[in-house]
């Protein structure tokens with residue numbers, strides 16, 4: 277079964293996949309707890325516009341994706357201050373703008389082709405060495421940032437006001453966090469695909485929330501669930517010739533359902549003191 | 550020279566055309582145990598939030614330990630227990646320990662490792678509120694009163710020099726309430742921690758605090774303890 281790992285493309289797919297599985301839950305945990313689940317969809321559509329811009333303008337599409345999704349992230353944060361009571365509204369506005377821009381750029385680039393499809397649905401064979409470099413660099417930034425600001429992000433997710441009074445620069449960290457989310461999208465989309473990035477941000481976390489006993493635990497369990505989904509998803513999609521993104525996400529949803537059922541049955545609750 | 554712990558000067562605050570505070574002043578001295586009273590909607594919580602920099606007044610300025618609030622950096626010296634602290638997302642998956650250690654952010658610096666001395670600090674404040682054995686419990690799985698005690702512990706953990714409390718004993722049983730006030734008196738008298746407390750609890754005003762300020766009709770004025778009962 278493991279001989280497929282002798283192929284260069286498969287090694288690259290696994291490397292990218294494992295980084296994705298590490299990073300999506302790290303960022304996703306905070307996203308879910310801050311009830312910002314829609315932000316993944318928004319930034320991934322912005323990065324689709326960036327991909328189309330890259331194709332139309334003949335530059336590396338992941339740069340386009342990174343720039344567009346970071347711009348969208350900053351836009352969301354800016355609008356959030358104008359609509360402070362309706363955080364979702366700012367997300368919806370940027371989502372609409374991103375979809376509109378993506379459609380216009382795609383029609384401009386006349387590029388509705390296999391390449392674009394690979395970005396939309398993820399691909400095992402399309403991950404290049406250049407992609408790996410980009411994915412690794414962004415992953416290191418994201419992992420280090422979460423390590424450094426773990427307590428601050430935790431506090432902000434729990435209680436923004438309290439965090440501000442304890443001297444945490446909440447506004448600056450909120451902006452930085454949204455930028456990290458944008459980076460996470462770009463890291464993930466090569467393997468998972470733009471359509472499904474946001475699911476991988478949310479579903480493993482949803483599963484781990486069912487049984488977790490602490491914050492740290494929530495994060496670690498969701499990384500575990502994501503790793504399982506990605507690794508088994510990549511194998512399955514290779515042997516059954518399926519799009520990897522859909523396979524990975526379906527496996528993670530299945531995992532979530534199994535955990536919910538087992539929890540209902542009551543045979544599976546980690547004890548706490 | 551003895552600088553005031555808190556100095557609020559000429560504070561005016563409106564919500565739209567609705568004036569909540571009209572040119573109010575308040576000096577809090579080191580060692581005060583100050584009670585802030587007033588009817589519902591009189592502007593007590595608003596005033597406290599202004600003192601903490603959570604809301605910007607349209608006019609006037611706030612100084613904490615002699616420093617303009619915009620330039621103030623020593624936030625670990627400030628403790629805060631908000632009104633309805635327990636109105637958070639009850640399914641938030643953090644333990645009591647994780648919630649309390651959040652208030653040690655500046656002390657711990659970056660990274661996520663908590664040192665032994667800080668763990669001891671967490672144990673100490675949990676012991677004070679009688680919740681030591683709940684350290685590893687999920688915060689959402691505690692009762693409202695127990696959560697309130699956790700928030701009290703949380704406000705103490707950074708060893709603040711002043712604590713602002715917005716109706717801290719709501720939801721706490723009578724016995725624990727007495728314990729809470731004993732603790733506040735101890736912190737105030739022995740540790741010289743300055744306390745500012747919003748409360749509707751006349752017993753506390755009569756027996757525990759040493760200054761009473763009344764908030765009414767956009768003004769704040771010092772009141773004799775005994776006079777509080779007349780309104």
Ligand SMILES: Nc1ncnc2c1ncn2[C@@H]1O[C@H](COP(=O)(O)OP(=O)(O)OP(=O)(O)O)[C@@H](O)[C@H]1O
Pocket residue numbers: 564569587588589590591592593594595596632
């Ligand atoms: N976000 C808001 N927008 C508009 N008006 C507000 C807002 N928050 C509070 N107010 C008004 O400001 C006034 C003061 O509110 P505040 O919360 O400071 O009262 P309080 O003295 O703390 O009352 P309580 O004893 O009920 O806690 C109230 O009349 C309230 O209606």
Ligand SMILES: [Mg+2]
Pocket residue numbers: 593594595632715
């Ligand atoms: Mg109030």
